[in-house]
Amino acid sequence: MKTHQFEVVVVGAGGAGLMAGLYASKSASTAVISKLYPARSHTGAAQGGIGAALGNHEEDRPE
Numbered sequence: 241m242k243t244h245q246f247e248v249v250v251v252g253a254g255g256a257g258l259m260a261g262l263y264a265s266k267s268a269s270t271a272v273i274s275k276l277y278p279a280r281s282h283t284g285a286a287q288g289g290i291g292a293a294l295g296n297h298e299e300d301r302p303e
Contacts, residue, residue, distance in 0.1 A: 246271040 248264040250257050253274035261272035 244271065245269075249273065 247268035248261075248270045250261045250264065250270065250272045251274075253261075253272050253276070257272055257274070261270050264270040
């Protein structure tokens with residue numbers, strides 16, 4: 241059996257896992273592992289139901 245060594249191992253290849261792997265790979269040897277093919281992740285299954293906090297909103301006003 242062949243073995244591999246990584247400094248960072250990300251478990252899960254959904255949206256968050258792939259982003260974590262991408263950023264970790266900039267400074268460490270990184271592996272992303274998943275039980276599913278990435279296109280079948282829960283992120284993809286959400287079909288647009290993903291929320292994000294963006295900094296481009298207007299100030300909230302009570303009037």
